[in-house]
Amino acid sequence: MAATGVGSRARDIFTALEYGPVPESHACALAWLDTHNRLLGHYVGGEWLKPEHRNAVSCRDPITGENLANCLQAQGEDVAAAVEAARTAFKAWSQLPGATRARYLTQLAKVILMHQRLLWTLESLVTGRAVREVRDGDVPLAQQLLQYHAVQAHAQEKALAGWEPRGVIGLILSPPFSFLDMMWRVCPALAMGCTVVALVPPASPTPLLLAQLAGELSPVPGILNVMCGPALLGPALASEPGVQKVAFCGAVEEGQALRRTLAGKGAELGLALGTESLLLLTDSADVDSAVEGIVDAAWSDRSPGGLRLLIQESVWDETVQRIQARMGRLRSGRGLDGAVDMGARGATAQDLAQHYVHEAQSQGGQVFQAGDVPSDSPFFSPTLVFGLPPAAPCAQAEVPWPVVMASPFRTAKEALALANGMPRGGSASVWSERLGQALELGYGLRVGTVWINAHGLRDPVVPTGGCKESGSSWHGGQDGLYEYLQPSGTPARLPFLCESLNYDTFGLVVPSTVPSGPETGPSPAPPYGLFIGGRFQPPGGRSSRPIQDSSGNLHYVAEGGVKDIRGAVEAAHQAAPGWGMQSPRARASLLWALAAALQRRDTALASRLERHGSEPKAAKAEVEVSVRRLQMWGTQLQDQGHTLQVAGLRGPVLRLREPLGVLAVVCPDEWPLLAFVSLLAPALAHGNAVVLVPSGTCPLLALEICQDVATLFPAGLVNVVTGDQDHLTRCLALHQDIQALWYFGSAQGSQFVEWASAGNLKPVWVNRGFPRAWDEEAEGAGSELSLHAARTKALWLPMGD
């Protein structure tokens, strides 16, 4: 009887051909949790700390709800202790030769290889993500990251001479970001000689496990300190004295809040915000492949967020039909099942998705859900939302996991406008079989990463970052290394906070000026007015401010205001696209032409500098160095961007350096000529249009140069607005359509700029009130300027026929 039973079962299996369960044993994950008696503390200074009287958050299996372990939540004093441990470790760690750090990272890669099962089962068990993605994607990548950065550490002394590690790095991760996001940042930080304090979400054992593995191996205790804690603790870690840089991964609003909190606290802030991605499907695309791209992007547990999908109208019906057919075959289930496409992500993610779907429905959107999804609560069906009116809030808001929000477009140009019309600029893929079209779109998209005919590829060699509200920080590649480096000799970043600074009133009102006598001094004086849109214009406020030089001569310059800044930014936006598209050689030749023009004016410029108190020799030298700066940036232009080769990918990845757009620069009072030129030149060289506020004490030199700019450069490319520096800074910092701001003024101004930049999250570069040696090569013309003057984009070009 038994025999027939087996026989008929085999037949049944053969007829039904259903997937069977492919459970992955998580015994080792539980065993590891048992070694801690299911209570995880903080891993600080190379040991486990379990301080008393701390809240414990229970870490639950998102599918069964079973309590796996309790994680102790950090408090302020724990954070302080961790930063202290990292500071102590930094002293020894940063002094080790690069080769020693490289050896350590290689060893850690080996340890991860040896204990990978523990890693992937623990991660999948706790987060609910499909084990396939963790096992075949995340863990090998974590290991590659260690290996890549080991090589970078080895080469550091030679390749990155002139740069030193920043110090203690505070890393803050918000819930959808996983241990891999931690590794993307920890690896370069450790490789470059920094030490890290990571604050991870309340119940996340995997980062703790990694910290333990890293700590047991480390020659210096405390290089990687990890603690679980509530999101509220983020600002506490960020503002802890001694933390030199804060890397934050989380939601846009959290990033903005942190930016405001951290204004004036000293630490540099690197933001990686939001999880949404974009997919652009043209009519020449291989639709089936693109549908797999959509699955990779939203329904495979690879990415933490949802997807915005733009489909060309002519292939809309066909694409939607294929997506829906594909959705029907997706399988949800326990993450630890090897044959599952999508796991469950816990209640928060589910609520977020549910909320979005409800909202979308109420705003007129249609919702399609499909897939083989168990009906019990922890699972959320793969969801396709379409038919939303373009102005509906849901069409603008960030799309959560596992939702795909589809909308149509008619032409490639329209697609670009729609895509670039989003406040976010993370990653996007373009699907087209026409190379020309694909490249046109790939170059045109304002995002950090573009994949052509693929989605979600990643590699340690390739810099990944973003722009606009996605935050401007990079991980991976060379760009990722600079996040943790500073030019050698940079003083430690201390708080320059002015508690009494009132953000509402800073620079709000321009102190009134009254005529203080007739204009004196040698003529010809530079033309009167603000240099906007290629010509000198009277200021909107129709008033002037007196400038007195050291020999007592009196001049009047235009008093610029908010309307003038608006006009200047608009003029700059007109000029920016054309200038950005110019070939580097064309840009270089204009910079050289400006250098020549400066040379022709050298006596006039030098004498003006002398009248401002410079020694005749120093004045001459300042003019000469200024000329050389322009020539230097013209020459350096040629080597922008390059090709990267990624293991396992056929085809190149282009690392592009793209213009930021409109860059605002507030020049320092000192070095009225040299600082102005040293800031103007790299900004122009990298393809930006600029709005400058020249030296407050001596703006005449800048205006003098503008006479040449007027004849040489396209109108609107360079705009110079004179006036009250605080007021103009306020106008620039609060302007939402300026892509970056460099500020070299007072400490208070720096603090205000940092605070105000939270509005559009424009990258800002401030001097925190410290003077800069503009005449020195490193500070006045170093690669630091180049890093700040452009943004990186990675363009993936897989090939095949």
Place this chain on the structure above:
Amino acid sequence: KGITTAAVCVYPARVCDAVKALKAAGCSIPVAAVATGFPAGQTHLKTRLEEIRLAVEDGATEIDVVINRTLVLTGQWEALYDEIRQFRKACGEAHLKTILATGELGPLTNVYKASLIAMMAGSDFIKTSTGKETVNATFPVAIVMLRAIRDFFWKTGNKVGFKPAGGIRTAKDSLAWLSLIKEELGDEWLTPELFRIGASSLLSDIERQIYHHVTGRYAAYHDLPMS
């Protein structure tokens, strides 16, 4: 009823023997014959057509034909269609399985076009390769052919079968192929009428896996009869 192979595939000269042997064994498995100058297909159209007719006369109920690669490589799509139409006619009642020899067709676009033409001309099955080329059934090629089958089904409502051949030697390989069909075309294609694996050497491995499943031990090759 036990589990059997879907068909027995032989060279044309052995069709008679195979039909006889199967009849003697009381087995109703169909006999398939490779025809049209297998595996290269480099003979006159006339002889290729005659080969089909003879195999059908001998009792083959399924005919595997090889397409003329030259027609694909030079883009003579209409000529290719006409040729397969003639094969179709020559087959009469017998099933027509068209081998695309994808390893020799060049880019995947050619594979897709050849697949569609073979289906439009009335093939009951499209098959990756003869098993004799240097490159045989690969997953990228298979995905292209499966998507062509799906597109054809969506357009016409006709279900055409798929048969990968060459290099599929282990039970594990065959599972990968089963899931590929399941994912791309769905469960309805997982029947002998619509999906076959052309694999002369797969059987031993399946037997070894069953041996392990039943006894808990891995079999030596001499534990099982040769196939």
